[in-house]
Amino acid sequence: MKVPKYLDRDFLRTVLRNGFNTTDDFDIVAMKVEIGTSPGDNYTSTIYRVFLTFVDSGNCERNIQFLVKHLTEQVATLVDFMDLFEKEIIMLKEIVPRLQRRMNGAKFSARYYYHCRPGPQTKVLAMEDLKELQYQMAQRREGLDFEHCRIALRKLGQMHAASMALVDEDPSLMDKFNFGMFHGSVSNPGQIQLCLPLSFPLLCERVKMWKGFEGIYRKLNRMKENFWPMMYESTSRKHDGYRVLTHGDFWTNNFLYKYNETSGKPIDVLFVDLQHSCYTSPANDLQYFLSISPQNHVREQHREELVRIYYESFAATLYELNYSKIPTFAQLQDEMRKKEMLGFFAAVFVLPIALMEEQSSQGSGLDGLMDEEARKEMTWLMISGKSYTEAIKPILKRCDNLGVFDLQPYQGDSNY
Numbered sequence: 001m002k003v004p005k006y007l008d009r010d011f012l013r014t015v016l017r018n019g020f021n022t023t024d025d026f027d028i029v030a031m032k033v034e035i036g037t038s039p040g041d042n043y044t045s046t047i048y049r050v051f052l053t054f055v056d057s058g059n060c061e062r063n064i065q066f067l068v069k070h071l072t073e074q075v076a077t078l079v080d081f082m083d084l085f086e087k088e089i090i091m092l093k094e095i096v097p098r099l100q101r102r103m104n105g106a107k108f109s110a111r112y113y114y115h116c117r118p119g120p121q122t123k124v125l126a127m128e129d130l131k132e133l134q135y136q137m138a139q140r141r142e143g144l145d146f147e148h149c150r151i152a153l154r155k156l157g158q159m160h161a162a163s164m165a166l167v168d169e170d171p172s173l174m175d176k177f178n179f180g181m182f183h184g185s186v187s188n189p190g191q192i193q194l195c196l197p198l199s200f201p202l203l204c205e206r207v208k209m210w211k212g213f214e215g216i217y218r219k220l221n222r223m224k225e226n227f228w229p230m231m232y233e234s235t236s237r238k239h240d241g242y243r244v245l246t247h248g249d250f251w252t253n254n255f256l257y258k259y260n261e262t263s264g265k266p267i268d269v270l271f272v273d274l275q276h277s278c279y280t281s282p283a284n285d286l287q288y289f290l291s292i293s294p295q296n297h298v299r300e301q302h303r304e305e306l307v308r309i310y311y312e313s314f315a316a317t318l319y320e321l322n323y324s325k326i327p328t329f330a331q332l333q334d335e336m337r338k339k340e341m342l343g344f345f346a347a348v349f350v351l352p353i354a355l356m357e358e359q360s361s362q363g364s365g366l367d368g369l370m371d372e373e374a375r376k377e378m379t380w381l382m383i384s385g386k387s388y389t390e391a392i393k394p395i396l397k398r399c400d401n402l403g404v405f406d407l408q409p410y411q412g413d414s415n416y
Helices: 009-020 073-082 084-102 146-169 191-195 199-208 214-234 282-292 296-320 329-338 340-349 365-370 372-384 386-401
Strands: 027-035 046-055 061-071 112-119 122-128 244-246 255-259 266-271 278-280
Touching (some): 009 027, 009 061, 009 112, 009 122, 084 122, 084 146, 146 244, 146 255, 146 266, 146 296, 191 214, 199 214, 199 340, 214 386, 244 282, 282 296, 282 329, 282 340, 296 386, 329 340, 340 386, 372 386
Antiparallel strands (some): 061 122, 112 122, 244 278
16 A cells, blocks of 8 residues: 655654653665554544664664554544544544543553544554553444443543542543533534434434334424434433543443453453543443444433443542542433433434445545435445344333433524
8 A cells, every 4th residue: 555655754863762661763675554443443643553663873773663544635624623633633632641640550541552644634553552451442333242332331430430530639630521422412413413313314214114113203303303303402411410431432342351361351442532531420421422423222322320430439549539529320320311312312323324334435434424325325235134123122212111202302502
C-alpha cells in the first residue's frame, strides 16, 4: 500500500521522542505500513499500523510499532461539528493519564504519542498499538458473552468512578465534554440525524410486516412525526441525576480484550475511540452497551445482573478513592429508567451497524452513510438483516412493556 506522505522523518522523530524516549539522533533502517482494522470496524477514520526499525544514538537497532489514526477529508465536516478529533486528543493526552494515576496505574486506553494536521482537512493521531500488548477485538457480529460483558462493565465502573473523583478535584476539566453522540437539535441536526435519517422509518416498515407486533407498530408509527425532537429531548443532559465522564460510544468495536493463553478466557479490556466522551449520566453508557453489545440471550437473561456488576465495581472504586458521596444503586436504577429511550435509540441506529451482514454495493462506512444513494441501500441492508431482526424483536417488546413508546413527544428544541 502507499505510505501517507506525512509519515516523514519529522513525524517519526516526534513519535519516537514522545512515545519511545529516543533522542533526535537516529537512522531509519526499514518502515512498513499496513491497514490496522478490518472493513466495517471503523467509521470515522482510517487506521494505519506502522512497523519501524531504526538505529538509535547508542548504535542499537530497535523494532517498534504504533498506530496512526487518519481522519480523512470526507468526514472532516462532521468531525469538526462534533469536535471529535480535539476531544480524543484531550482524552488520551490529558484525561486518561490522570484517571489511570488515580487508579494506581490501572490502564483504560492506549498511550498518546503525537497529533498533527498535515493538510487543511486532514487530521492525524499517533498512539500506542495495543495489539503489541496482546489485546484484540472481539467478534462484532457474534455479540459478547456474559464473561466479556462482565469484564467490560467492571472496567467501565472503575473509569466512571475515577472520573467523579477527578471532577471533585478540578471541575473545569469537564468543560470540553458537555455533549455526546446524540448532540443536536431540530434546528441544528446532529451526527445521527445526518447519517441515519432512514433508520427509524425503515424499522417501522419492517415491524409492520411482523405478526404479533401490530400494537407496537401503531405506537412507533405515531412517533414518526416528532421522532427527532423526542430523541434530542430524551438524550439531553438536563435530565441527569448525577454525572460521570462517559465513554460515549461504548460498544464491542471499541473494546480490545486480553485473553488467558491457556484457557482462552478474557482477563482484561481496554477502551478505544474516546472521541464521543461526555460528562453525563452513567446510564448513557450502560443503556447504549446493553442495547448493542451482548449476545441476545445475555441481554435478555442477564441485564439486571450486568447492571449490578457495573455498580459494585463503581461503588467499590469510589470507596477506595475515599469519595464521600457515593451514589446508591437506587439512584443508578433511576438513571437507567430515565435513559430507557436512549437505549431504544441505540438499538435503532447502532445495533444494525453492529449486526450488518453485508456491505452496500454503493459504499460502506461513514462515507457510505454520507452519500444519499449509498445510505438508502446500506440502511435497508442493516434493518432487514436476519441477525438484526432476531435481536430487535425482544428489545421492542421489552420497551413496549416498560411504556417507553407511550411517552409524550417533546414539542421544542433540546437544551443539551
